[in-house]
Amino acid sequence: MKKHILEKQLLNQPKEIKFCKKCVMSNQRPRIIFDLDGVCGGCRNSQSYKEKINWIKREEELSKLLDQYRRDDDSWDVIVPSSGGKDSAFVAHQLKYKYGMNPLTVTWAPLLYTDIGWKNFQGLRDAGFSNILASPNGQLHRQLSRLSFEEFGDAFHVFVLGQVSYPFHIAIKFNIPLVMFGENGEAEYAGDPNVIDKPFIPSEEFQRLYFKGTSLDELVNFGIEKKEYFNKNFNSSDLNFYRPPSINDLIKSKIKGKYFFGYFKKWIPQENFFYAAENTNFKPNPERTEGTYSKYASIDDKLDGIHYYMKYIKFGFGRATDDASHEVRDGHISRDEAISLVKRYDGEFPEKYFQDFLNYLDISQSYFWEVVDSWRSPHIWEKKGNKWKLKKTVY
Numbered sequence: 001m002k003k004h005i006l007e008k009q010l011l012n013q014p015k016e017i018k019f020c021k022k023c024v025m026s027n028q029r030p031r032i033i034f035d036l037d038g039v040c041g042g043c044r045n046s047q048s049y050k051e052k053i054n055w056i057k058r059e060e061e062l063s064k065l066l067d068q069y070r071r072d073d074d075s076w077d078v079i080v081p082s083s084g085g086k087d088s089a090f091v092a093h094q095l096k097y098k099y100g101m102n103p104l105t106v107t108w109a110p111l112l113y114t115d116i117g118w119k120n121f122q123g124l125r126d127a128g129f130s131n132i133l134a135s136p137n138g139q140l141h142r143q144l145s146r147l148s149f150e151e152f153g154d155a156f157h158v159f160v161l162g163q164v165s166y167p168f169h170i171a172i173k174f175n176i177p178l179v180m181f182g183e184n185g186e187a188e189y190a191g192d193p194n195v196i197d198k199p200f201i202p203s204e205e206f207q208r209l210y211f212k213g214t215s216l217d218e219l220v221n222f223g224i225e226k227k228e229y230f231n232k233n234f235n236s237s238d239l240n241f242y243r244p245p246s247i248n249d250l251i252k253s254k255i256k257g258k259y260f261f262g263y264f265k266k267w268i269p270q271e272n273f274f275y276a277a278e279n280t281n282f283k284p285n286p287e288r289t290e291g292t293y294s295k296y297a298s299i300d301d302k303l304d305g306i307h308y309y310m311k312y313i314k315f316g317f318g319r320a321t322d323d324a325s326h327e328v329r330d331g332h333i334s335r336d337e338a339i340s341l342v343k344r345y346d347g348e349f350p351e352k353y354f355q356d357f358l359n360y361l362d363i364s365q366s367y368f369w370e371v372v373d374s375w376r377s378p379h380i381w382e383k384k385g386n387k388w389k390l391k392k393t394v395y
């Protein structure tokens with residue numbers, strides 16, 4: 001494995017691979033914790049946390065919170081970051097029609113919308129929501145994607161930066177201090193125990209979790225210094241939406257942090273899907289999503305298949321592991337069923353938009369595989385003949 005200077009997350013990967021005894025999650029997942037019985041934080045959270053939660057009380061907490069922010073002058077009073085996917089559709093629709101708020105939905109555009117993603121995005125708007133759609137500087141975005149692919153093993157990183165940061169710029173601009181995201185990924189997918197059972201992540205903290213240990217400025221400077229393809233055909237304003245606003249600006253605007261609807265309401269992806277299908281014109285993928293078995297999870301972006309594939313390369317588990325683990329915890333499938341789903345779908349290569357990915361990054365197929373192989377850790381992969389094999393799997 002080649003040394004990647006900017007990526008700091010992989011340094012903490014445990015060298016001995018283990019899988020959760022209850023679901024199928026791997027201990028290679030960043031920030032995950034396994035207890036002495038070999039059970040992952042995600043399962044522990046769903047048992048000790050979700051099942052004991054008094055959801056009626058939580059809903060009262062939500063009502064109280066919303067009362068603090070609700071406006072009586074008919075203006076927008078909550079921001080819902082939204083791609084048009086089922087989860088944000090559920091949040092926006094509930095806030096508006098069940099809790100009488102006036103949400104403004106805010107979208108950081110996918111790298112390349114899929115047809116179904118674009119339709120679902122419009123469907124949510126047509127269910128009665130105003131939306132602001134941000135499209136970053138296209139040249140800059142492609143350069144940053146390629147740089148992130150090479151240096152973080154994840155072209156999608158640039159999308160995540162804007163997805164987290166951009167809504168807060170709009171919150172300041174329109175003086176809307178409440179920003180309501182959907183799920184708390186740390187709670188749902190077994191991450192940092194310090195932020196699991198909280199309604200929000202404070203503004204000071206939310207940068208730390210998502211940025212792979214490197215700031216945007218470090219990344220950009222690295223590109224300018226080391227990469228011949230990286231031109232400076234952009235100005236500093238073009239970079240603004242990739243960064244969160246300053247802490248001072250957030251405090252001045254009374255923005256406490258990043259709120260999660262999933263803290264207040266039980267978060268069940270499958271039910272969000274049914275809800276969105278019924279209320280916001282949400283349509284699932286006509287085909288199964290490559291790399292997993294579901295038809296409704298993150299289907300907006302043509303390029304996110306490679307994101308999940310790279311996760312499989314870097315951590316040895318893919319999208320089917322995430323989906324199946326979640327379903328085991330929700331009681332929808334057994335662990336054995338989860339194992340066979342993982343065996344069948346995890347690591348399936350996302351063929352469908354592969355050429356779009358290469359075009360978007362302006363790279364060749366052979367260079368793509370060179371970068372992919374530079375991310376294979378020796379404790380996860382071994383080469384047998386010409387073929388790469390996972391050293392250890394859950395099946």
Ligand SMILES: [Zn+2]
Pocket residue numbers: 020021022023024025039040041042043044325
């Ligand atoms: Zn587990």
